[in-house]
Amino acid sequence: MTNLTHMSIADALKGLESKDFTAVELAQAHIDAVAAAKDLNAFVTETPEIALKQAKESDKRRSAGKAGALDGIPLAIKDLFCTKGVQTTASSHILEGFIPQYESTVTANLFADGAVMLGKTNLDEFAMGSSNTTSYFGNVVNPWKGADGKDLVPGGSSGGSAAIVAARGAMGATGTDTGGSIRQPASFCGIIGMKPTYGRCSRWGVVAFASSLDHPGPFARSVEDCALLLNSMAGHDPKDSTSAQRDVPDFAAALTGDIKGLKIGIPKEYHADGMSDEIEKLWQQGMDWLKESGAEAVEISLPHTKYSLPAYYIIAPAEASSNLARYDGVRYGLREDGEDLREMYENTRAAGFGDEVKRRIMIGTYALSAGYYDAYYIKAQKVRRLILEDFDKAFEQCDAILTPTTPSAAFPIGENEDDPIKMYLNDIFTVTANLAGIPALSVPAGLDANGLPLGLQIITKAWDEETAFKVGGVIEEKAGFTALPQTLAQKAA
């Protein structure tokens, strides 16, 4: 039998349909792969029983001719999506043991299409981080290893999702992206990650971090698979007031390879200080590939890029301080008793939140407090508008924007821990698309000198995921990225 865990979703759907294997066999192969990848600590909760049960039902549906668009496909779900009856923690002590009584809209959509859940993946606590080292349930390890064999971060916050898809433990995964939390780990783990337009995927049932910046989206190992997953996840949801009343196009159909005449913007401000020559070269290589396919390069300017991270680090913590006010030890989650109600709140939150979450709540509370609101919060919102206008102007000159996804490849666990700002700078190329709410796709484009994957990012206009997928598909084909994480390559050899 072909190696079931190395297939694409598209091929697995064909294999299931032609009865080459069953959904149960596919689920079991992935359950075994998850067990073999235990060292990555990619999951907070594994759900093999649920996977096998769903797979059995999937096989029944398929033999009855009622298979859905993703029927029998084993996926990993970021532990930020509420899953009915299955612990959902946001990787925080404060939510440890929380069992949602409802299903998030995105996971409900996936399950309605027949997807199979392998478990809930580890993340940075409340999705706050770029390294998956802030989780209460421990660090996630990247399946790719450094030249010296050191353990590397998978990126964050959706580190568990990215690591397990890269390690062939799941065919795809859900993630959320508030400042780069899908695209940066996708880049670090050598897989595809898509942050769609704000409003494309419902946020209902997703543990909130920064509501105006949170975007659910998919991970997969091919652009086509990513498009298939997004098709299932997306759609209007009356339960999320910011969910768009728009038809969902057939994203996979956009993968025509035809980019003749497309104008690709290269933002001059993204030549960041201290960016490695390798990444500059890969970026140029990406543009050359697109030109070979008939696209045209256009230099563009996004003059407020430099201010996007500082603006983000007001807006996101401000929204977080408000969203996380609900964790008070009264209705769910951890409770630490105190002399009176206020002390119970304070003890609960002191014991329940980790350092990075506390820092962000504190920054947000400060920025929203009397006397500072205009100077910080309103100022940041004004800068946010300027960043959006930068993109509006740029898209008058081009159809898509090509940038590196990250300023470096995956770094060793423990690095950048001494200085929060150094860690924040990981998101320098990704955060702008969150502030503007526009689609952005990361596609692995090559390896650096140490054999670690590097991604390129394609950013497009609001609601134009199709162009992002189309351009991403061309990069994917030209790059021919087939490298495997060292841990898997050794096993295969």
Add this chain to the structure above:
Amino acid sequence: MSMDKKTVRKVAGLARIKMDDAELETMAPQLSKIIDWIEQLSEVNTDNVKPLANVVSIDLPLREDKITDGDCADKVLTNAPEEVQNFFVVSKIVE
């Protein structure tokens, strides 16, 4: 330092997070550094720029005024740290 220990203590109170002296000492320089870095926003001329709260239209959709859920007290209370007869229990707040 933009956030001294006294300010951090006040903010921790507003955020309802208990912090002892040692934590306040650690937190103050960390937060100050972040705030100082954020200060670069003041370089940007934002005269006559309207704040952007959200990239989607601010017209919130209306729905028909009818009950769509409810009658599930048991579900609401499933995750409660403490409950009695369909109520959440907290420390006494009235003398």
